[in-house]
Amino acid sequence: MLDLALFLILLTIGYFAGRATEHRHYKSILLREKASLHLPTVTSKMLPEVDQIAKSFLVTGSCVISIDYFKRILAVLRNIIGGRMTAYETLIDRARREAILRMKYEALGSHIIVNTRVETASIFSSASQNGIGSVEVFAYGTAIKLKKKL
């Protein structure tokens, strides 16, 4: 009985805390995306003419986001019957956008980021035994500062 009560309490805390965090995070992501819209971030490997480049350097951004208890339970249930793991979608989406934003922040002062790559890794220690379940997204690219603006 105590087990069940603890479960329901964790579930409720997980749900409300997770929702609040997610909501706040998305608000901040949208704001910062708007603010950094002026910096082109592309996946193309095409570089500007070499003689136009004043400076080029590696920029990276990484973000680790954890699931909440509610999402974990949702995922366990979803695991049984299969289908879209909607509980994890926002998680990955947030991590990816946050990582790119951080990378852009590191590229402040440059004119473009080329060859942007995004990689992901799951960080977890036996999530089935109430361990940690989180995802890391790592974004990197080459920031280029031009002698004169494009």
Place this chain on the structure above:
Amino acid sequence: MKYTPKLLTKNVNTSTTHPLKEFAILTGGILGALILVYVLLGFVLEWVVVPHIPQSVERSLGELFLGNYAVEDSPERQYLQGILDRLVEHEPSQTLDYQLHVEESPMVNAMALPGGHIVLYRGLLDRVESENELAMILGHELGHFAERHHLIGLGRGLVLLVLSATLLGDQSGITQFLQDSLATVESRFSQRQEQQVDEFGLHLLQKTYQHVAGATDFFERIQKEDPEGPLAYFFASHPSPANRVDFLNELISSAHYPMGEKTSLDLPE
């Protein structure tokens, strides 16, 4: 190539389904399916598997359980066994070697274990006043044997264990949730079973003593007791005593069973 800055307005990477809705659908669906499987398997056990379990298997199962209830052959046990034996003589489907055990525990409970073993708890013995009401309780347990409820219960427990362990692993919270839900289903079954065997016990009482005096005494007495104390288990696993008294009285009047002289219970020291 021209670069067009684009702000995400609609997010195609996340779904719009409300997580609570998804949770409700998933738990409802999975829980519903599990309950269905559990109930179906329960019926399969009851009608297909259990009737075909040979007595030899049941006996060896019983030995597994009996380790906890060592037989110390006291005069008291023999006296109680005598009452049981008298009932068994009138039990039409008697096939097992029925053995009575007394467990020194304040709990008010009696159990039918596989292999024909009946365990009486001290707490129950202390509350019994006449041989007739004890015979009613023993008759009830014999009914569980006749209907093979002890095996069905065992099988159900096994099904539940396997279902929750394989599907949910060690997510203890969900497993607990599932077990509690299925326990509700289970108690529906057991209420039906308990009534069935109360009826069995009453008929056996009449056949053995030619009257049914004392049939409701025990239930009437414990009705007034605190349902939280040593009786907690009894109340949790059986229909409320008041209901049983009503049910038995109805049966007695419809079958026109006579009331005779009660035999007092003289437990040897």
